[in-house]
Amino acid sequence: MTQTARTPEAREAQWSAALHAHHRRVTRQRLAVLAAVERFPHATADDAATAVRAELPHITVQSVYVILADLTDIGLLRRIETPHSPARYETRVGDNHHHAVCTGCGRIEDVDCAVGHAPCLTPEWSPGASRMTIQIAEVLYQGLCDDCRTAAP
Secondary structure, three states: OOOOOOOHHHHHHHHHHHHHHOOOOOOHHHHHHHHHHHHOOOEEHHHHHHHHHHHOOOOOHHHHHHHHHHHHHOOOOEEEOOOOOOOEEEOOOOOOOEEEEEOOOOOEEEEOOOOOOOOOOOOOOOOOOOOOOOOOOOOEEEEOOHHHHHHOO
């Protein structure tokens, strides 16, 4: 589900099909969480809850957390863990992209795989290590964004 559909109706149909494929019911709550995370990439759970509650005021924050966890478990969302920040979520899944985090303002940007094919990196195994077949590499770039670099004295 790396590429999402362009219209809200097409996105909802795509998400509905994916939920059915994972034996999940299509509910307003699940669709609202997916839409919130799509609208606010790299959203925290609280950001997603705030956005969902604007549409569904009676949903509990705990319900949003449970839905985020479930959608992550079935691969419709990706959970991102960056230093000094709560977990964040995004709908861009399945392409093994990476993230750059500004150490000044905390902004997060997606970074496509820089070299080679997914998972982008070939590990150098330590002597005696039990080798593995690598399926996903998570790279986190950290630095100053252009705005923070320009504002720095």
